[in-house]
Amino acid sequence: MSSSNHFDILIVGGGLAGASLACALRGSRFRVGLIERQSPVLASGWDARIYAISPVNVAFLQRCGAWDHLPRERIVPVEKMDVRGDAGGALAFSAYECGLQALAWIVESGRMAEELWQTARRQPNISVLCPASPVALSIDAEAATLRLEDGRQLSAGLVVAADGVNSWVRTQAGITTEMRPYGELGVVANFKCEKPHFGTAFQWFRPDGVLAYLPLPGNQISIVWSTPEAHAQELLALGPEDFCARVAEAGGQQLGSLELVTPPAGFPLRWMKAQTLAAPRLALIGDAAHAVHPLSGHGINLGFQDAQALADVLLALPAFRDCGDVTALQRYARARAEETLLVRGATDGLQRLFRTDLAPLNFLRNAGMNLVGAISPLRSVLARYAAGLF
Ligand SMILES: Cc1cc2nc3c(=O)[nH]c(=O)nc-3n(C[C@H](O)[C@H](O)[C@H](O)COP(=O)(O)OP(=O)(O)OC[C@H]3O[C@@H](n4cnc5c(N)ncnc54)[C@H](O)[C@@H]3O)c2cc1C
Structure with a gap:
């Protein structure tokens, strides 16, 4: 395989989670490939998909080099x-x-994606491969190998599944999910x-x-x-x-x-949880790792925090360490376990609490809100x- 087809990290999926991970690794020693089947499209008017971005993720997007370029107006x-x-x-x-x-800050999905892509395209250590889709994945002790639809064969120390809730990478790697519509x-x-x-x-x-x-x-x-x-x-x-x-x-x-x-x-x-976020030469981020009810507005906020936590683990590795080493990747999975559990549990619990018609629960949920509001x-x-x- 020619050296131009070898990467340290291949990210499959250039949505907000995948693109932000690539940008968080800008300027690092890692050679990063971002594989996406279609580039982001900017809505002509207002985007239908709008997110409430939490202050910690505003700081993360600043670190990614994208936040300050978003149109303030x-x-x-x-x-x-x-x-x-x-x-x-x-x-x-x-x-x-x-x-x-x-x-929180209300931002359009398409504008954020566009800024992250422009930042990624400017980086000498990041190659944006688009349009591109993998058709085969194999992982062994030496490397992970991806074959693309156009026949190109790419290898990497680590493959990151950032390809959304129906993740192809997750399925190919045999990682099961619990899913409940x-x-x-x-x-x-x-x-x-x-x-x-x-x-x-x-x-x-x-x-x-x-x-x-x-x-x-x-x-x-x-x-x-x-x-x-x-x-x-x-x-x-x-x-x-x-x-x-x-x-x-x-x-x-x-x-x-x-x-x-x-x-x-x-x-x-839907509610979805992948059985694990880390395996040898593989990590899952964003909707490929979990899906939550949007009532708490945590969807993409969790995805950005996944990207930040994985970038932090990778950037802290000494140069001699293999970036696909599962013990390092498990550190990422542990770092994310608590927050995703809490958010998944809390939003799911709230959704169920307000979907029931039982009179005592009806009273309790409203009284509880008033009580919290008063303290x-x-x-x-x-x-x-x-x-x-x-
Ligand atoms: C219309 C709509 C409105 C929404 N509104 C809200 C909301 O208000 N609040 C909220 O919390 N959430 C909302 N969501 C959910 C939210 O969009 C997701 O949580 C978020 O986009 C997840 O980001 P991600 O990067 O993990 O995955 P995705 O955004 O799904 O990105 C995955 C990327 O991977 C690419 N891809 C997938 N498979 C392949 C492949 N085999 N090869 C190459 N590329 C691939 C896709 O093209 C895509 O770009 C909404 C979703 C939709 C569809």
Whole structure:
């Protein structure tokens, strides 16, 4: 195999998790290949996929060289969070009361992907291989070998699966998963609203699911409505005016009437956990490693933290150590175990708690919200947790 086909690290999947890992390894001694079947596409208007990025991940994206290049006029800091239960429960917290500049930053998926790709393309130690898809993977004591669709054969000390929830790499490596569909879709859309949002993110735990309003620049918002499939299909089939009316009504007319800016789209929600994040010459990151319910907004935040933790382990290796050594990779898996367990468990628990019709639970979940809301230190702890600060 020619030396140009040999890499230290091959990352399969150039979504946000994979591209951020490549960028976190920029300027290092590692020769990195990023394999992706299609480059990111920038939406002409507003992206349908919008994320609330936690402050720790803003710092990570700064380290990746991407954050400071994002267009400021398209980013909004979340200054307050207002959460409502389905029977009078309420909980509100602000960045100010916990000494933060923002609880999170609202950013479009496509813009982040574009900036990460531009950063990756500028690096002499990173090769972006796109369009490209692997068709065969073999791993032995010497190296991992990937054959691409176009016949090219690549080898590496380490292959990273960053190829999403249906990961081809994970399947080829024989890593099993526990997967449980929620039977819900996340319905996403962007709107102009009548009243200002003042940088507030709203969330309603409703009998028909969880509805979130995220602030966009100006009087605009992005929504994620996680709701049972039949209801989601009914919403997606509505004409623009009826859809706006339903979303405004479900949000208690909090921001007045709504006008559609980006047509609604739905994505299936599932809980998924890979049996392991590390094996000899293999590591899993992002949705290839785990999928969570979007109600806590942790999806891509977990993926970025995976990328950061794996980059930290790799960069700390002495030059003589093999980057595919499973004992080193297990350090990465251990570093991620606690947070992913906590987030998966907490979001899953909340989702189940608010999907049950049992009257005592209905009372408890709303009373619990009011209790937390009334105790300032507890509220502040929750806010700092939501901001990813511990
Ligand atoms: C419409 C929509 C809206 C969403 N909204 C939210 C939201 O509001 N909040 C939230 O938390 N999450 C949301 N999600 C989920 C969120 O997008 C994912 O958690 C996140 O994108 C995971 O990033 P990732 O890089 O791990 O995987 P992905 O984004 O899935 O990236 C995987 C990459 O690998 C590439 N790839 C896959 N297989 C191969 C292969 N064989 N060869 C080469 N390349 C390959 C793909 O092309 C892709 O670019 C949404 C998803 C969708 C579809």
